[in-house]
Amino acid sequence: MADNVIWILVAGVIIGALLIHFYVWRKYHYICPKCHRPFKPTFLRSLIAVNAAEDRKLRCPNCSSTEYMKALKDEKKHAK
Incomplete structure (x- = not known):
């Protein structure tokens, strides 16, 4: 049971890191x-x-x- 919790936490951390990178x-x-x-x-x-x-x-x-x-933030397409 404890092994499953560890794997779920590891999967959650990996998915969270991928979402942040996206x-x-x-x-x-x-x-x-x-x-x-630029590209x-x-x-x-x-x-x-x-990195x-x-x-x-x-x-x-x-x-x-x-x-x-160098990373540069994209300009907003519809700046107000």
């Missing part, structure tokens, strides 16, 4: 420090990327440079 992934994009082009990586690519505070080590789809890229 929220962040939806709201942010990245800018390449070499070519200065949004796929959810999986963003999930497995090396350093607000930066992620990603490969730019434009220039193929692999760098730590």
Whole structure:
């Protein structure tokens, strides 16, 4: 019985972490420090990327440079 509770808690923590990452992934994009082009990586690519505070080590789809890229919050489409 205690084993089941532990597995349920572990599953809950993993699902919670994925939901938080999905929220962040939806709201942010990245800018390449070499070519200065903004882009949004796929959810999986963003999930497995090396993380350093607000930066992620990603490969730019434009220039193929692999760098730590700064996360920038997306502009609201319907700002009031």
